[in-house]
Amino acid sequence: xxxxxxxxxxxxxxxxxxxxxxxxxxxxxxxxxxxxxxxxxxxxxxxxxxxxxxxxxxxxxxxxxxxxxxxxxxxxxxxxxxxxxxxxxx
Amino acid sequence: xxxxxxxxxxxxxxxxxxxxxxxxxxxxxxxxxxxxxxxxxxxxxxxxxxxxxxxxxxxxxxxxxxxxxxxxxxxxxxxxxxxxxxxxxxxxxxxxxxxxxxxxxxxxxxxxxxxxxxxxxxxxxxx
Numbered sequence: 277x278x279x280x281x282x283x284x285x286x287x288x289x290x291x292x293x294x295x296x297x298x299x300x301x302x303x304x305x306x307x308x309x310x311x312x313x314x315x316x317x318x319x320x321x322x323x324x325x326x327x328x329x330x331x332x333x334x335x336x337x338x339x340x341x342x343x344x345x346x347x348x349x350x351x352x353x354x355x356x357x358x359x360x361x362x363x364x365x366x
Numbered sequence: 367x368x369x370x371x372x373x374x375x376x377x378x379x380x381x382x383x384x385x386x387x388x389x390x391x392x393x394x395x396x397x398x399x400x401x402x403x404x405x406x407x408x409x410x411x412x413x414x415x416x417x418x419x420x421x422x423x424x425x426x427x428x429x430x431x432x433x434x435x436x437x438x439x440x441x442x443x444x445x446x447x448x449x450x451x452x453x454x455x456x457x458x459x460x461x462x463x464x465x466x467x468x469x470x471x472x473x474x475x476x477x478x479x480x481x482x483x484x485x486x487x488x489x490x491x492x493x
Contacts, residue, residue, distance in 0.1 A: 288463050355367055
């Protein structure tokens with residue numbers, strides 16, 4: 277997972293099956309020191325995070341487990357999902 | 367996932383069987399994302415009938431590898447069409463972008479992506 281900050285939202289009417297109605301957010305990724313890395317990724321948000329929230333984003337197969345846990349989620353076309361809203365970090 | 371714009375199409379007759387009739391599009395990621403191989407573009411399987419000029423959402427890596435439904439090579443797709451097959455794919459277009467909304471205060475915060483402060487010109491006309 278990576279840490280990042282939500283900086284916006286994305287809307288897409290034409291989406292792959294299984295993703296309809298899902299909220300998509302733009303996340304500015306941080307580097308290892310917590311600074312902005314300059315990269316922006318799109319992630320599915322099931323936690324109702326808002327702009328300005330610090331979040332962790334799960335990539336790869338782990339992102340599908342955020343959407344639908346279990347072995348039957350292989351058909352979901354999703355590689356990034358908000359896994360947690362960060363309240364504090366040391 | 368990343369945002370990018372479709373800039374072209376690729377045709378191939380001789381290819382891995384499990385790619386079947388998959389439509390392959392050339393996508394240029396928007397400037398706020400640098401592709402890992404610094405090629406400036408990537409080739410993605412299209413699941414949503416996108417076209418050249420469309421801004422799209424692209425999934426990368428293993429989750430992108432499911433073959434397009436019903437288009438897999440003969441014998442590769444289960445009869446009930448419920449289980450995707452593993453295809454030679456690492457990028458797939460999963461949505462056509464209607465609108466992008468950037469939160470001004472969040473993107474201007476220290477620690478937000480520096481590149482995002484400039485407008486996204488490729489997306490500006492699609493609001």
